[in-house]
Amino acid sequence: MKNKILQIISVLFLSYTVQAQTDIIEDFETTTPNYNWVGDDCNVDTHFANPFITSQNNSTFVLKYNDDGGDYANVRFDYGENFDLSGSHAFNMMIYVPSSSLTGNSPNQISLKLQNANLPEPWSTQTEIIKPITLDQWQTVSFNFNQDNYINLDPNSPAPQLRTDFNRVLIQINGEANTDEVTAYIDNFTYTCTTTTTPTTPIFDELVWQDEFNYSGAVDSEKWFHQTLLPNGNSWFNGEIQHYTDRLENAEVSNGTLKIRAKSEVFTDQGVTKTHTSARLNSKFAFTYERVKIRAKLPTGIGTWPALWLLGQNINEDGAYWDNQGFDTTAWPACGEIDIMEHWGNNQDYVSSAIHTPSSFGGTVNYGGRMLPNASNAFHDYEMIWTPDYIEFRVDGVSHYTYEPEVKNSSTWPFDANQYLLLNVAILPSISPSFTESSLEIDYVRIYQNSTLNQAEVNRLNEVSIYPNPAKHLVNLNRAKQVSNYIIYNQLGQVVSKAALVKTQINVSDLAKGAYSIKLIDAQQNTRTMKLVIQ
The missing domain is CATH 2.60.40.3080 (Immunoglobulin-like)
Structure with a gap:
């Protein structure tokens, strides 16, 4: 069947396609960062306990930047390959500068510089963007060399988007050529690059399954199944500490949206007592090669873990809907898992997408994400495009990760068979004692297929x-x-x-x-x- 589909799809494509990937993710949560951050004329700690945990940034660890008067203090790392600035791109980071750390009268600002680390004097051809910052609060600062005002140290240098020799990132706080002191805390540094390429994407334009949640009460039982059975008789996977229930208190449709509500409450089910409850829904619709679009607003709270994701219809997981229907032939991760969106409450402004296959032993190896500062305050469109060649993830129409293995076999690509949709909010042991409840709110779920496929030629x-x-x-x-x-x-x-x-x-x-x-x-x-x- 796959070969026939590929023959048909090969002649159906858009006038262009957008490929994007978050190439750099640095959250400083581990003792060894992903890149070698080096401080010049300053002290740098890449795994420093966050001294200002707030609702804007509740990460446990951050990078500490301490300039005690160095003339040209900065922190930098080498990327290892050259940046492509020709397409849409963004360098993002969070920063907190306490006013109590400042001396002198230097401007409150942050500078991001790109350099060629292979030159004897890397700064000689650098380009730079300077942004103002506000003291005593966490804020996200973004740098885009296609849109922001930039400064070339050498005025004869080409525009940054025309260059392909940058491979070093350098960050400087409150300017240079001064002896003023400043301490800053940096977190969640990312770099995302989007390029336009020749397409092979089929047009998924036929709506084949949906729930607009334009009713009230319990979820539509013809579309959704409550998965509540503890898979090992005592607890859920990944150290989750909640019971999933089929109660209205945990999954309710009202005012045009579905609320999957995680609650702090003592609840006993299946002979097991737990301190939190939530809901985990399985779709009674399974599909292959589709576009999934979910409009959602995420919960808050350290220890919350909402997800919009897919599992193979053939997964052998007692209590899951399709397992109950007799499709339970394959263990995880051989069945494949597609995470459209995951969000961890201890990293409030970041959302992630991932692929789990036997090739990665089920681990989170193939993933990408982006900063989304108002993920819990506003609705966003989370989208997955699944073709026979690749799986692409988007937020609000902007791609942040594409999975496209060079070799496709059962180890890297268990994605030529049906998957089904899951919606849930898990609770991790790190949940705050003061947590009461928070909801994953979903406006709609829509699944599209390519209407131009010749149905008569494909089983x-x-x-x-x-x-x-x-x-x-x-x-x-x-x-x-x-x-x-x-x-x-x-x-x-x-x-x-x-x-x-x-x-x-x-x-x-x-x-x-x-x-x-x-x-x-x-x-x-x-x-x-x-x-x-x-x-």
Whole structure:
């Protein structure tokens, strides 16, 4: 099936495509940073306990920059390759300068300089952007050499966006050629580069599944499943400390949005008592090669961990919706995991996307992210574009990571089979004792496919799912247009029902309680058989 899809998609593409990646992420949370930060005429500590933990930046560790009067004090690192400034790009960082650390009358500012570290005098061809800063508060400062005013030390140097020789980043606080003192704290340094290239992206323009949450009460049970079963009988994965429940208190639709509410409360379920509750929803829709767009506002609080993500429909995970339907053939991470958005409350202004596969042993190796200062105060569009060649992640239409392995096999690319959507807020042991509750609020979930694919040439029965399952009276089929006929067999292999599919529902009210198999047949006589339970 994959080869046929590739042949069709190869002639369907946009006039251009945008590729972007967060190439540098430095949060200073580990004792050894990702890059070798060197201080000139100043003291630098790359793993210093954050002395100003606030709602703007609740990171545990930061970089401390202490200029005790050096004429040309700065901190710098070498990137290892040359920056491409030709496309859209941004250097971002957070900074806090306490007024009590200042002497003299130097301007309150931060400078980001780019240099060629391979030159005997790297500063001789440098370019620089200077931004003002506010004392006694955390703030995010952004530098863009295509949009901001820059200063070339050598006025004969080309514009920065025309150069390809920069490979060193240098940061300077409150100017140079002075002996004034200043202490600054720097955190969450990132560099994101976006370039325009020749496209191969199919146009995902047909809305095939959605929830606009334009109702009130519990989530739509025809679309969502509450996953509540503790996977090992006692706790959830990753050290999570909450119970996931199916209560309205933890997942409620009101005023046009879904609220997945994490709460501090003593709650007992399955014979286990925990101190926090939340909700974890599975979609009753599974799909391959689609565009997913979710508009959401994130919770707050150190120890909160909201996620919008996907798992393979074939995952063997007791209690998950598709496991209950008999698809449980593959362990994690061989089933594949796509994290559209993850957010950790101890890094409030940062969101991340990631891919988990056997090639990385399930670890967070393939990932990218971006700073998003108002992630919990405003709605943002989180988007994933999944093609046969790559998976791209965007926030508000701007790409920040693309996964495109050179070699695609079961180890690097378990993404040629159906995945399903999960929405949840986990609670980690680092949750504050003062935490009461906070919500992941979702405005809508929309899934799009490429409407121009020639359905007659491709077997897409693997994209069809049935719900509810178990069923009592009616079985619904998503992607019903892929199905021409169906046959239902009992456990003895006898045909108990067969017909042409003329609606999106099958009436099973005449069937006795028990387990059955349903075979779906398309116009090309391709088939797919699934387990069906009547209750």
